[in-house]
Amino acid sequence: MKTGKITSKAGAIADVKKAAQNASAIVIATDKDPSGEGQLIGWEVIQAIGWKGPVKRMYFIDESEKELQNGFKNIMDLPSYNKDGEYVKANVRSQWDFLSMQLTRLATHAARSKGYNAVVRQGRLKSVMTKLVADQLALVKAYKKKPYFEVKYKEENGNVYARKFDEDKDNWRFNNKADAEKDQKNYGPSAVIQDSKTRNETAPGKLLDLGGLASILGTRGYKSKDVLVTYQKMYEAKIVSYPRTEDKFISTEQFKEMLPLVDKIAGVVGADVSLLTHRKPRPTHVKNGGAHGANRPGTSVPTSLDALSTYGLSAKAIYETLAKNFLAMFGENYVYDSIKGHMEKHPAFTTTVSVPIDQGFKAIFDADQETADESEAGVDDTNVGLGKNGSPIVAEGVN
Numbered sequence: 001m002k003t004g005k006i007t008s009k010a011g012a013i014a015d016v017k018k019a020a021q022n023a024s025a026i027v028i029a030t031d032k033d034p035s036g037e038g039q040l041i042g043w044e045v046i047q048a049i050g051w052k053g054p055v056k057r058m059y060f061i062d063e064s065e066k067e068l069q070n071g072f073k074n075i076m077d078l079p080s081y082n083k084d085g086e087y088v089k090a091n092v093r094s095q096w097d098f099l100s101m102q103l104t105r106l107a108t109h110a111a112r113s114k115g116y117n118a119v120v121r122q123g124r125l126k127s128v129m130t131k132l133v134a135d136q137l138a139l140v141k142a143y144k145k146k147p148y149f150e151v152k153y154k155e156e157n158g159n160v161y162a163r164k165f166d167e168d169k170d171n172w173r174f175n176n177k178a179d180a181e182k183d184q185k186n187y188g189p190s191a192v193i194q195d196s197k198t199r200n201e202t203a204p205g206k207l208l209d210l211g212g213l214a215s216i217l218g219t220r221g222y223k224s225k226d227v228l229v230t231y232q233k234m235y236e237a238k239i240v241s242y243p244r245t246e247d248k249f250i251s252t253e254q255f256k257e258m259l260p261l262v263d264k265i266a267g268v269v270g271a272d273v274s275l276l277t278h279r280k281p282r283p284t285h286v287k288n289g290g291a292h293g294a295n296r297p298g299t300s301v302p303t304s305l306d307a308l309s310t311y312g313l314s315a316k317a318i319y320e321t322l323a324k325n326f327l328a329m330f331g332e333n334y335v336y337d338s339i340k341g342h343m344e345k346h347p348a349f350t351t352t353v354s355v356p357i358d359q360g361f362k363a364i365f366d367a368d369q370e371t372a373d374e375s376e377a378g379v380d381d382t383n384v385g386l387g388k389n390g391s392p393i394v395a396e397g398v399n
Contacts, residue, residue: 013045013048013049016045016048016049017049017050020049020051023053024053024054025053025054025055025056026046026051026053026054026055026056027055027056027057027058027075028042028043028046028055028056028057028058028078029057029058029060029071030042031059031060031061031062031063031291031292032059032060032061032290032291032292033291034246034291035089035090035093036085036086036087036089036090036093037090037093039057039084039086039087039090040086040087040090040091040094043055043081043084043087046081047081054077055077055078055081056075056076056077056078057075057076057077057078058071058072058074058075058076059071059074059076061251061254061290061291061292061293062241062242062254062292062293063242064253064254064257064299066253066257067253067254070253093124096124097123097124100122100123100124100127101123103122103123103127104119104120104121104122104123106122107120107121107122108120145398145399146175146398146399147175147396147397147398147399148173148174148175148396148397148398148399149173149174149175149176149177149179149180149394149395149396149397150162150163150165150172150173150174150180150183150394150395150397151172151180151183151184151186151187151392151393151394151395152349152392152393152394152395153187153190153343153346153349153390153391153392153393154390154391154393155192155386155387155388155389155390155391156387156388156389157383157384157385157386157387158387159341159351159353159383159386159387160351160393160395161341161342161343161349161350161351161390162349162350162351162395163348163349163350164348173397177394177396180394181394184392184393184394187345187346187392188345188392189389189390189391190343190344190345190346190389190390191343191344191345191388191389191390192341192342192343192344192386192387192388192389192390193341193342193343193344193347194339194340194341194386195340195341195342195350196338196339196340197337197338197339197340198337198338198339199335199336199337199357200335200336200337200338201333201334201335201336202333202334202336203282203284203333203361204282204284204285204328204329204331204333204361204366204367205325205328205366205367205368205369206248206249206284206285206294206367206368207247207248207249207250207285207294207295207296207325207326207329207367208248208294208295208321208322208325208367209245209246209247209248209294209295210227210228210231210243210244210245210295212367213227213231213295213318213321213322214227214228216321216370217314217317217318217321220317222313222314222317226312226313226314227314227318228243229312230311230312230313230314230315230318231243231318233311233312233315234298234308234311234315234318234319235298237298237300237311238298238299238300239297239298239300239301239302239308239311239319240295240296240297240298240318240319240322241292241293241294241295241296241297241298242292242293243295244292245290245291245292245293245294245295246291247290247291247292247293247294248294249284249285249286249287249290249293249294250285250286250290250293250294250296251286251287251288251289251290251293252281252286252287252288254286254293254296255281255286257299258296258297258299258326259279261297261299261301262276262279262327262330263276264301265297265301265323265326265327266323266327268301268302268303268304268305268319268323269305269319269320269323269324269327271323271324271327271364272363272364275331275332275360275361275363275364276327276330276331276364277330277331277332278329278330278331278332279330282329285329295322296322296325296326297319297322297323297326302319305319305320321365321370324364324365325365325367327364327365328361328364328365328366328367329361331360331361331362331363331364332358332360332361333358333360333361334356334358334359334360334361334362335356335357335358335360336354336355336356336357337354337355337357337385338352338353338354339352339353339354339355339385339386340352341353341386343390349390351386353383353385353386354383355383355384355385356382356383
């Protein structure tokens with residue numbers, strides 16, 4: 001062994017058994033894992049030492065002082081292992097993992113028989129992910145770009161009016177521009193008619209998990225591996241929260257813990273404190289039942305973004321993104337008017353525009369827009385409403 005110290009499973013079991021001799025109960029005190037993995041390991045240790053006494057469970061969603069205290073205050077009695085749902089769930093998962101290991105052997109043998117010197121990992125999750133990726137790659141390779149042209153209307157405010165296309169009955173989309181230009185002659189200038197105007201509000205987007213954070217930072221040139229390594233270092237320094245979580249909300253206790261730090265965090269990332277007026281927990285962002293809580297700033301607030309550079313190249317970007325996403329929860333709702341209209345002479349040409357009234361949280365950070373794909377990105381938050389008159393244009397689209 002690299003440490004020079006010889007250890008064994010039997011020795012470890014003997015140590016636990018000796019330590020438990022005078023105990024009144026054994027408490028499984030791993031964090032709250034949706035998979036039940038910690039509970040399974042705890043029960044396996046208890047079974048290995050032959051323990052016959054009471055078994056209890058302490059849950060905590062992170063390692064903060066208050067969460068650990070809550071765990072001690074709310075210790076639960078567990079039934080026998082075969083009646084403990086968490087154990088049963090995790091044990092089934094464990095057994096399937098052992099069974100599916102053979103898939104790796106089969107896939108690796110198939111790859112090597114074709115001359116590839118690689119280990120092809122398969123299993124409960126990897127097999128599904130591999131198939132999804134392969135199927136999508138096949139669709140991408142089979143795709144053939146085919147442009148089309150059609151007549152639309154555009155007015156002085158830049159809004160575009162289009163018809164809904166039914167490929168089974170409509171024939172006003174053309175394969176070449178000349179045909180569309182010929183069709184354009186059938187349409188002349190037209191006044192705009194406003195159909196409705198509705199005041200709407202949108203709440204801040206969900207808090208980020210590690211995948212969402214990596215997706216945002218990936219567009220800025222940061223690699224996922226670097227983000228994870230740097231994030232881990234920052235987590236150990238309590239500058240950010242636990243990284244490997246699927247939660248997109250935080251607990252009531254976590255909200256209370258972070259509330260006094262809001263202004264200080266805003267100062268570090270340059271967020272306008274006057275926008276952070278929603279200081280009550282939002283039910284969409286704050287609720288109990290998660291495992292670790294969404295990724296967010298930690299209880300140790302850095303003096304500045306520059307002070308984070310020692311943790312890695314992506315440290316400043318990680319903290320700024322997480323902090324602004326977290327602070328957006330304290331901004332007010334985005335308020336806008338949704339306006340629908342059509343061309344007077346050709347009612348089939350319609351449009352819907354959003355006119356911002358109050359940017360609210362969007363002036364701080366908009367997670368949904370940051371993680372949107374190309375087809376959703378670039379939403380116009382500066383529209384001034386419908387114009388008065390429109391003219392026909394030839395627009396190009398693609399399948």
